[in-house]
Amino acid sequence: MQPDTTRSVVLLGSTGSIGTQSLDVIARNPGRFRVAALAAGGGRVDLLARQAAEFRPDAVAVADPSAVPALREALAAHGVSAEVLAGPEGVAEAAVWPADTVLNGITGALGLTSTLAALEAGRVLALANKESLIIGGPLVKRLAKPGQLIPVDSEHAALAQCLWAAGPSGPDASAVRSLVVTASGGPFRGRSRAELADVTPEQALAHPTWSMGPVITVNSATLVNKGLEVIEAHLLFDIGFDRITVVVHPQSVVHSMVEFVDGSVIAQASPPDMRLPIALALGWPERVADAAPTVDWTRAHTWTFDPLDDEAFPSVALARHVGSAGGTAPAVYNAANEVCVDAFLTGRLPFLGIVDTVATVVSEHIVTKADSVAEVLDADEWARARARELTGTA
Numbered sequence: 001m002q003p004d005t006t007r008s009v010v011l012l013g014s015t016g017s018i019g020t021q022s023l024d025v026i027a028r029n030p031g032r033f034r035v036a037a038l039a040a041g042g043g044r045v046d047l048l049a050r051q052a053a054e055f056r057p058d059a060v061a062v063a064d065p066s067a068v069p070a071l072r073e074a075l076a077a078h079g080v081s082a083e084v085l086a087g088p089e090g091v092a093e094a095a096v097w098p099a100d101t102v103l104n105g106i107t108g109a110l111g112l113t114s115t116l117a118a119l120e121a122g123r124v125l126a127l128a129n130k131e132s133l134i135i136g137g138p139l140v141k142r143l144a145k146p147g148q149l150i151p152v153d154s155e156h157a158a159l160a161q162c163l164w165a166a167g168p169s170g171p172d173a174s175a176v177r178s179l180v181v182t183a184s185g186g187p188f189r190g191r192s193r194a195e196l197a198d199v200t201p202e203q204a205l206a207h208p209t210w211s212m213g214p215v216i217t218v219n220s221a222t223l224v225n226k227g228l229e230v231i232e233a234h235l236l237f238d239i240g241f242d243r244i245t246v247v248v249h250p251q252s253v254v255h256s257m258v259e260f261v262d263g264s265v266i267a268q269a270s271p272p273d274m275r276l277p278i279a280l281a282l283g284w285p286e287r288v289a290d291a292a293p294t295v296d297w298t299r300a301h302t303w304t305f306d307p308l309d310d311e312a313f314p315s316v317a318l319a320r321h322v323g324s325a326g327g328t329a330p331a332v333y334n335a336a337n338e339v340c341v342d343a344f345l346t347g348r349l350p351f352l353g354i355v356d357t358v359a360t361v362v363s364e365h366i367v368t369k370a371d372s373v374a375e376v377l378d379a380d381e382w383a384r385a386r387a388r389e390l391t392g393t394a
């Protein structure tokens with residue numbers, strides 16, 4: 001049954017891949033959702049103003065204060081009178097703007113402040129920005145009340161749905177034998193380590209099944225994204241790393257599976273389209289009708305599942321290592337990776353240099369507790385500085 005109330009939504013990162021797809025879901029369900037505030041970095045002010053003109057939020061935030069004059073001008077041109085919030089503080093203000101749900105679609109570690117602010121303000125948090133959970137694990141988990149943190153990642157949305165099958169009384173970790181997280185394998189699936197030496201940013205950005213922002217697309221090519229997702233699954237579902245398996249499924253239709261103690265495996269399947277997990281997170285726990293196309297069962301399909309090649313793609317094993325170490329280790333893995341992805345995209349680091357450098361930074365890091373934002377950000381800053389030194393991009 002569909003709810004008869006309208007849910008107000010704050011959308012952080014509205015101009016990105018997740019943001020624009022979220023607005024597509026909202027536009028197609030006007031009685032169900034209303035946009036309370038929009039926030040973006042400031043790189044695409046015209047798009048942000050057009051979104052404000054269409055969705056009429058109360059407030060619009062940009063992280064880059066120098067983008068404010070252009071934003072004001074563009075909003076005025078569209079006849080939009082929303083309050084303009086400027087700078088990182090403005091984005092943080094948007095995160096706590098009165099609303100039912102905050103969807104965090106910001107990229108990278110800088111999404112942490114908004115995640116913490118939204119949880120502290122008691123909002124339901126639809127979390128696409130997995131980095132904030134991964135780097136701020138204990139902090140985020142301490143703040144999140146049951147049912148407050150809803151994953152947007154397709155794999156975790158799938159796992160959450162599969163866990164509903166634990167039994168009539170709902171999700172029960174003791175009924176779970178393992179979580180099986182699927183990976184498309186990215187554009188370089190099947191290549192050996194040697195065959196990855198010369199790949200270019202253009203090749204890495206050509207993902208075979210998903211259209212996403214540049215950082216997550218490169219992370220999908222290195223499989224760092226899958227490593228981050230393994231840590232995310234561990235944190236969200238309290239399942240040990242030894243019970244989380246990654247399998248390569250190039251068709252990206254089975255988004256993940258749960259194996260139960262009796263040997264039964266439940267999978268969630270749908271064509272690759274982020275609007276489905278976005279709609280599920282926005283409407284949680286009710287489904288949104290026609291959120292995305294379903295599998296065409298009148299056609300033949302072949303779905304394949306292969307083990308991960310840990311030699312060519314050591315990023316997942318490294319993520320298990322940092323996830324098990326806990327504390328500041330995941331923040332260091334993520335921060336070093338963000339620096340290396342940037343260096344790779346700007347032609348200053350070869351593809352294999354990304355995970356090799358992350359591994360070196362991780363090995364040099366002395367893990368401490370991550371019980372405060374300052375501890376997390378110190379580790380993040382240290383890892384960025386060290387990665388820049390190692391890649392010669394300081």
Ligand SMILES: NC(=O)c1ccc[n+]([C@@H]2O[C@H](COP(=O)([O-])OP(=O)(O)OC[C@H]3O[C@@H](n4cnc5c(N)ncnc54)[C@H](OP(=O)(O)O)[C@@H]3O)[C@@H](O)[C@H]2O)c1
Pocket residue numbers: 012013014015016017018019039040041042043044045063091104105106107108110128129130131152153154210211212213214215216274
């Ligand atoms: N794309 C997917 O299909 C997908 C799937 C699963 C999970 N995710 C996760 O979702 C998150 C977003 O990914 P994406 O692919 O949508 O990235 P993206 O296309 O690069 O979009 C990033 C968004 O964040 C905004 N932004 C940048 N800095 C900001 C700041 N300081 N404050 C507020 N907003 C800021 C950008 O604004 P500007 O346009 O102004 O730069 C843009 O709207 C990532 O954590 C990713 O791992 C994405």
